[in-house]
Amino acid sequence: MTRRARALAGALGALCGLGLTTLQAAPSTEDAIAEYHAMFGDENPAELWQIRGEALWHEKRGPRHVDMSGCDLGLGAGVIAGAYAQLPRWFEDTQQVQDLETRLVTCMTTLQGLSREEVLKIKFGDGEKKSELEALTAYVVTAAKGAEIRLPMQHPAERAAYALGQGVFYYRAGPHDFACATCHGETGKRIRLQTLPKLTEPAGAQNAYTHWPAYRVSQGELRTMEWRLQDCFRQQRLPQLKFGSEVAIGLTMFLAKTAEGGVMAAPSIKR
Amino acid sequence: MSDPMRIRAVMLGDQVDVKILMSHVMETGQRKDAEGVVVPAHYIVKVTAQCNGRTVLSADWGASVAKNPYLSFRFKGAAKGDKLTVTWTDTLAGTRTDEATIS
Numbered sequence: 132m133t134r135r136a137r138a139l140a141g142a143l144g145a146l147c148g149l150g151l152t153t154l155q156a157a158p159s160t161e162d163a164i165a166e167y168h169a170m171f172g173d174e175n176p177a178e179l180w181q182i183r184g185e186a187l188w189h190e191k192r193g194p195r196h197v198d199m200s201g202c203d204l205g206l207g208a209g210v211i212a213g214a215y216a217q218l219p220r221w222f223e224d225t226q227q228v229q230d231l232e233t234r235l236v237t238c239m240t241t242l243q244g245l246s247r248e249e250v251l252k253i254k255f256g257d258g259e260k261k262s263e264l265e266a267l268t269a270y271v272v273t274a275a276k277g278a279e280i281r282l283p284m285q286h287p288a289e290r291a292a293y294a295l296g297q298g299v300f301y302y303r304a305g306p307h308d309f310a311c312a313t314c315h316g317e318t319g320k321r322i323r324l325q326t327l328p329k330l331t332e333p334a335g336a337q338n339a340y341t342h343w344p345a346y347r348v349s350q351g352e353l354r355t356m357e358w359r360l361q362d363c364f365r366q367q368r369l370p371q372l373k374f375g376s377e378v379a380i381g382l383t384m385f386l387a388k389t390a391e392g393g394v395m396a397a398p399s400i401k402r
Numbered sequence: 403m404s405d406p407m408r409i410r411a412v413m414l415g416d417q418v419d420v421k422i423l424m425s426h427v428m429e430t431g432q433r434k435d436a437e438g439v440v441v442p443a444h445y446i447v448k449v450t451a452q453c454n455g456r457t458v459l460s461a462d463w464g465a466s467v468a469k470n471p472y473l474s475f476r477f478k479g480a481a482k483g484d485k486l487t488v489t490w491t492d493t494l495a496g497t498r499t500d501e502a503t504i505s
Contacts, residue, residue, distance in 0.1 A: 170472075171472060174408075174410075174421055174423060174472060174474075176423055176470040176472065178408050178423055179405060179408060179423055179424075179425045179470060182405070182406060182408060183405055183425075258427045258429070258469075259427055351427075351428075351468070351469030351470055
């Protein structure tokens with residue numbers, strides 16, 4: 132319980148003439164997170180990643196010594212406003228369906244000439260080990276704030292990615308015989324105190340998808356959709372989800388498509 | 403090198419409303435890594451804010467302040483356009499200074 136909550140509980144106890152012992156009902160985790168969020172107001176430490184990402188985007192880097200202004204995220208070279216709300220999508224140059232993170236890797240390798248290995252050395256940051264990819268992701272995602280999720284879904288490969296993602300979502304596997312749908316296929320489910328969104332229908336998917344990437348308070352890190360998905364796999368005790376794999380992008384596609392019509396509000400703050 | 407702070411300073415009546423986000427690991431020195439080795443302490447011990455040559459905030463911090471700290475405070479005696487300078491110093495003698503214009 133926070134000091135303020137304790138003080139409040141004490142004050143309430145005094146007001147109601149009750150002993151503190153009768154007021155053991157602690158506020159739920161969600162209340163505590165909401166209170167924490169309220170203290171921040173509109174501020175979010177995710178901005179620290181966004182600022183770093185913005186600088187990285189405009190910095191001339193790599194052997195070719197160019198910035199990222201030539202990077203096409205689907206809406207034309209250098210256009211980042213709203214781009215995240217229309218990903219994943221088919222890219223003609225790579226002949227692949229790509230999400231934001233894999234597309235950023237493409238730009239960093241093909242435009243700037245950085246090696247894929249170098250770019251992916253720190254996929255997910257940890258304290259002093261900072262990820263450039265996460266910072267760039269934060270920058271691009273922030274530029275989609277307020278944009279409505281709308282996927283092109285024209286190319287057969289995009290539909291195939293969706294179908295693959297949908298298939299994986301319902302596919303039970305691993306020592307727990309879990310599928311994504313085991314936890315995220317019904318309303319009102321929770322793990323410990325975390326309520327789980329039903330990701331198979333628009334309302335739940337929109338609420339979840341529009342709020343990722345997010346600053347994860349318990350880790351003090353900004354976490355991306357790729358991170359979120361690989362952590363779901365870990366929690367299900369499935370084999371490690373490969374970064375940028377067809378499965379990772381398929382699942383993202385399935386979630387994004389289900390969340391279509393939702394308005395991007397990421398990066399947000401999560402517990 | 404450490405990352406820049408995000409400083410917002412806005413006039414609210416006769417007060418300046420300041421909100422600062424700092425990028426720092428704030429390691430307590432009590433945590434062990436995956437190999438069981440103690441992660442050395444590394445946290446901010448001093449934060450100062452100056453405006454028009456006057457120190458408007460001076461804070462001694464310890465290990466219990468969160469990672470990527472957020473600091474919010476208000477002060478009087480400044481006007482729109484004035485510069486606010488914020489500096490932190492940590493246990494490893496690392497320091498960072500950033501500036502914002504009051505709007």
